[in-house]
Amino acid sequence: MADPEAARGLQPLQEVPTRLSRHSSTGAPMRREGTSSRLSNIIRTISNQDAESRYRTEGADNRVQPSDGLPCGSIRDTTDRKIVSWEPNDKENPYNWSNRRRLFINITCMATVANSTMGSSLPSMAVPYMTQEWGVTSSTQKVLPISTYLIGYVFGPLLWGPLSEHIGRRNLTVAALSLFTLWTLGCALSPNWSAFLVFRFLSGTFGSAPLAIVTGQLADIYDDPVARGRALSYYFATTVGGPLLAPIIAGFCSTTIGWRWTFWVALIYAGATLIPVVLFLPETYAPVLLTRRARKLRKADTTTQAYAAFELEDKDIKQVITKVLTRPIRMILTETIVTATCLYLALVYAIFYISFGAFPIVFQDLYGLSPGVTGLLFLPIFGGVLIALGVFFAWEGFLRKSRERNRPWTMKEEYRRVPLAAIGGPIFAVSLFWLGFSAKKDVHYAVPSLAGIAFGMGFQLIFVGMLNYLTDAYEIFAASANAAASSARSFLAVVLPLATTPMFAQLGINGALGLLGGLSLLLSGIPFIFLWKGERIRAGSAFCIALKERKLEMQKGAEKEMKKSSGAATAGNDSQEEKEAV
Known part of the structure; x- marks a missing residue:
């Protein structure tokens, strides 16, 4: 299972409020402003949410967690779906x-x-x-x-x-x-x-x-x-x-x-x-490649709940018009x-x-x-x-x-x-x-x-x-x-x-x-x-702030993985020494 931080990061995108926005969760301004200022705030809010959601997906693509038997890196979200991600030195990356x-x-x-x-x-x-x-x-x-x-x-x-x-x-x-x-x-x-x-x-x-x-x-x-x-x-x-x-x-x-x-x-x-x-x-494009990998896994085993983070993004026509285009x-x-x-x-x-x-x-x-x-x-x-x-x-x-x-x-x-x-x-x-x-x-x-x-x-x-x-x-x-x-x-x-x-x-x-x-x-x-x-x-850039946060999170995740790997290696050596002593 993924750590709590990773699970929280993979909530449905529309349910995750942006930390960068100065607006309420509904997107409404928190104070009375002129029409042009209100429009500017709406645009900035959409940009903030767009940046954070895509960087969150990108972060999920690059997380490396125990694979639980899957032939690729994966983590789990809050609905027990396995989120497919790249392995270290993955040849398909x-x-x-x-x-x-x-x-x-x-x-x-x-x-x-x-x-x-x-x-x-x-x-x-x-x-x-x-x-x-x-x-x-x-x-x-x-x-x-x-x-x-x-x-x-x-x-x-x-x-x-x-x-x-x-x-x-x-x-x-x-x-x-x-x-x-x-x-x-x-x-x-x-x-x-x-x-x-x-x-x-x-x-x-x-x-x-x-x-x-x-x-x-x-x-x-x-x-x-x-x-x-x-x-x-x-x-x-x-x-x-x-x-x-x-x-x-x-x-x-x-x-x-x-x-x-x-x-x-x-x-x-x-x-x-x-x-x-x-x-x-x-x-x-990595999100598309990971989506193809997840579909192959589901086709090979229909009971596997393997998905790419990109697949879980909101892709309705409103999303395409208001955020993508x-x-x-x-x-x-x-x-x-x-x-x-x-x-x-x-x-x-x-x-x-x-x-x-x-x-x-x-x-x-x-x-x-x-x-x-x-x-x-x-x-x-x-x-x-x-x-x-x-x-x-x-x-x-x-x-x-x-x-x-x-x-x-x-x-x-x-x-x-x-x-x-x-x-x-x-x-x-x-x-x-x-x-x-x-x-x-x-x-x-x-x-x-x-x-x-x-x-x-x-x-x-x-x-x-x-x-x-x-x-x-x-x-x-x-x-x-x-x-x-x-x-x-x-x-x-x-x-x-x-x-x-x-x-x-x-x-x-x-x-x-x-x-x-x-x-x-x-x-x-x-x-x-x-x-x-x-x-x-x-x-002061929403996109650049989100990028910086993503890099810090990925750096912390990599350090955590190194510590886990180091701990596992140490434990394995200790166990081997005990067996030899016996």
Whole structure:
């Protein structure tokens, strides 16, 4: 039987009042407040209960108790049901999978991400040719092929992220990638402008799934923050590399074999990616894996009352709507870390997509280069991304050595990732000033194009630092936290590019890029605020408090198990000595 603390922790979720809430058990405020304050309190209460209930389930998954004859770790709840959990060094636990298997998951996930991100900027160099075919002349209309895709990025992650934490990662990935492939085919065969925009929106909606799910998958298989950070750095490099490759494909296809071949190439790649995903990609979400284990046990022995803690959660439609699907929105509204991160990344991401409209203005209109050559000038940005990866690995090595020397600053959570964003922010702002004030007819186009190196380096460091911090801070809610960040930045990336042409027409190249550089420099202070006050901010977070409590409980449980094992071993030795003495 489980100890009283464990049994208490596995009560039906709706019966366990949150210790974090300042409300009554019914969720009503304990004092009269205004409407907006009351709404804020309701949202915070739901977040508190959501965080505590999921961390409680996660804790049950990782408790290790005597198995009572079951071929897996288990504990008992108050109704005498056996709660299936992981054993020590359990081979089915994703944290214990082989490096080879995790490498395959990594590569497959990066391939799915490349589908999504490449699709976002795929029409950039093909727009003049498709608008000519369909007679579209409005400058606002010409931005829509990218903007409608990014509208899908706004709404898609709000669905995919939390659902992946409710029903698992694999099935959603297979379904979303399959439909993404279908909508890409629709883009290639579109009969008119309106149909094309509809297919672009659908492509963005289903293509956004990897952006929300992959970070969760990596958190599922890497328990070590260093290994997880490295995997995420490759993920971020892929999110940048995809959009930079697409203009090159579009630029050369559109001018030679036709703009529709831009999407045929994307379709071929999507189909090739879909094969390993459907055939070999495993489920990585531990609660789903434990649920499958419990069902196998019940199928093998119908008298066995074995359940995964995840199965005992309340999963009615009210639970799904109020807690699961609203989780990313609630995190934006109530979690300061998520709110500030979303604000900063939204601006940086929007500027990244503005560049797909700004580069033709600078290098085609000003310097008279062809679409294909203009596409190639995105390569310095990817060069900066690769340099940023080198900086990231150098920082990881420095951090590891500092920890071995027990430097006090290494004990602070924020110093693990955020310094990278603090370095990248000013570099990103400088790159915009560089591009804006060096783009002149009497200056060779190589000079402003080299600003792409600083642009890519700063962009990558900001994303690696901020999103790694987000993933480390929220762990099992990493998919929802990243879904919130993805939706917020995609929203601004939809709106700001619509103003690209008017902004450059009114302010000129120097003024437009100077304005964007100034805004970037202003928000680059957010990582420094996290370094300064991050610990205090996390202390007020419902999710972070629950995570800290769960870790303390698991640590106590592990210590208790070690004492039991040590006591049993001592008793066994004493008994053996007595037998030998007799």
